[in-house]
Amino acid sequence: MEPYTSGMSAKQHLLDLSLDQLEAELEGSGEPTYRARQVLHWIFGRQVTHFTDMTDLPGALRDRLDADLSILVAEELDSSKAPDGTTKTLLQWPDGASTETVMIPSQDRRSSGRDRQRRTVCLSTQVGCDVGCRFCASGIGGSQRDLTVGEVMEQALRVAQQLRDQEERLTHVVFMGMGEPLANYGVTMAAVRHLNAEWGLGIGQRRITVSTVGLPTQIERLAREGLQITLALSLHAPNDELRQELIPWARGVPLERLLQACETYFGETGREVTLEYCLLAGTNDSPVHADQLAAIAKRLRAHVNLLSYNPVEGLPFTRPTDFQSHDFLAALRRQGVNAHHRQSRGLEANAACGQLRRRHGEGLGA
Numbered sequence: 001m002e003p004y005t006s007g008m009s010a011k012q013h014l015l016d017l018s019l020d021q022l023e024a025e026l027e028g029s030g031e032p033t034y035r036a037r038q039v040l041h042w043i044f045g046r047q048v049t050h051f052t053d054m055t056d057l058p059g060a061l062r063d064r065l066d067a068d069l070s071i072l073v074a075e076e077l078d079s080s081k082a083p084d085g086t087t088k089t090l091l092q093w094p095d096g097a098s099t100e101t102v103m104i105p106s107q108d109r110r111s112s113g114r115d116r117q118r119r120t121v122c123l124s125t126q127v128g129c130d131v132g133c134r135f136c137a138s139g140i141g142g143s144q145r146d147l148t149v150g151e152v153m154e155q156a157l158r159v160a161q162q163l164r165d166q167e168e169r170l171t172h173v174v175f176m177g178m179g180e181p182l183a184n185y186g187v188t189m190a191a192v193r194h195l196n197a198e199w200g201l202g203i204g205q206r207r208i209t210v211s212t213v214g215l216p217t218q219i220e221r222l223a224r225e226g227l228q229i230t231l232a233l234s235l236h237a238p239n240d241e242l243r244q245e246l247i248p249w250a251r252g253v254p255l256e257r258l259l260q261a262c263e264t265y266f267g268e269t270g271r272e273v274t275l276e277y278c279l280l281a282g283t284n285d286s287p288v289h290a291d292q293l294a295a296i297a298k299r300l301r302a303h304v305n306l307l308s309y310n311p312v313e314g315l316p317f318t319r320p321t322d323f324q325s326h327d328f329l330a331a332l333r334r335q336g337v338n339a340h341h342r343q344s345r346g347l348e349a350n351a352a353c354g355q356l357r358r359r360h361g362e363g364l365g366a
């Protein structure tokens, strides 16, 4: 895949830069380095995205920054909001490529009995996806390119800005949107660090989840990053035969190799891996599948998140009934597995991965 920079305009995308990099840029043009923290505080701390509004910067510096750097580069092509508040936004980047970002509202029940508002952004890391999961709209047409650090950060910043306008706060981040985050490894790691940084969005590492379909070498590399983020493995099939059928990329990666990599992750970080399992009616939801999944979850000491499939027009998979999903969940729990069934959020808002983009005629066959 061709490396890409947001170079369609002459301006640099400021959100590509870390604090150190912005300090170096400013120092190179004769400015004191502390200006970098001021700028980033305006952007990430207050979600101000126009240099002219950064009132504690000298006017000449504001003009120079505005001439050389862009904060937001995407155009919002579409957005839809479901009755449960899930909001999905289609962003178009300067080269014409588009990706989806989702904000998911939910509530955490605390031990005190009080609810805490959770506001999660689901980020995309690639334009399209090469993994090609048979049940996913984003995989149709493959991947056009990787997103940049700035493009990943811009998705989060835009959601933080929307939430600020509603007097709410972004609390959690999941890399579960379009693309395979570990296939765009360097960008994903830089974005995780910028999201977590005190000069960035300040999201705690334990509130950041990176989801992967399963690249063992990258999982082992992630284990050595010194991070405390959550790793979610999108398993979707509990045996090699079915997994290879549902996830074409899995053909080169035996399940055993993948599970060993997850054990390494747990061994190095002490963080339990989460297993994501999308229930497809009549495909991966039999009692035998529940037994196989339970064995894997117990081996990894993993939590299982079940999700009932959001049907995608033109794809041959259907959603199990609530009764079937409940049965599968009960079978896992009977075997001592810590499992939950996650509500499908925003079913009405084209919320299945890649569907808003598809509605706009993209991602349809390469």
Ligand code: SF4
Binding pocket: 129, 130, 131, 132, 133, 136, 137, 138, 139, 177, 178, 179, 180, 213, 353
């Ligand atoms: S489910 Fe995720 S990994 Fe699979 S094709 Fe869709 S975006 Fe790619």
